[in-house]
Amino acid sequence: MARVQDVAAYILDQLGPMTAMKLQKLCYYAYGHHLAWEERQLFPERFEAWANGPVCKELYAKHRGRFQLQPGEIKGDPKALDEGERESIDLVLAGYGDFSASQLSQMTHREPPWVWARERAGVDAMERSDEQLTDDDMFEFFESLNAASTDGAE
Template structure:
């Protein structure tokens, strides 16, 4: 199984430099759609429902303080070891979401059930580390 850094680096190699916020959203959608299409997670790290949308804390810690992220930023990632079906899932996500603006992606996640369920008891704009569950992702995205 890939880890979040493998997925993030793969995305950066495909699309180039981008904002850290956009990377987080593309990682989220890669997990959500891979889970829906293949019925198992793409990576094991948990996704949290932060105020600006879904965030993988470990990835955030690695790019903290950087508005933009670049290919090669996540040393030790193993993009070459992604399974063909994993790379295919990410490629499909990038084909649909890759040209979208970071704020557009964030706004979209705010309208979708997995993020909203995870934040049901959190006031707008407040910090939260509530998890977005795999179950809520597969239930929501498989219904689309």
């Protein structure tokens, strides 16, 4: 199984330089959609309901204190991704890659996995939280997104 840094390195290779926040959110969307499409985790690391949206603390540790990230600055192995994982990430990048970090963060603040985790933690808008987003909540939400996009295509 790939690790979050493998996914992050792949995303940076595909899209080029971006903010750390945008990278976090793209990893989140890749994880959620992959979970719904493939019914398996993209990587074992978890997302937490931080004040600015979902954050994977293991990825955060790799870029802490950095605003902008360049390809090659997150040490991961994009070759660790299997074909299904790369396909999921590529679809997410095609759908979400043009959004800014701020837009992606705002989107996550309206979505149930982050909202529910913040509610479980009992925290206000800008309070710290390390409450994890659950795979069940993420699967339910992203599967409903996928179903809605499929319904609209018919």
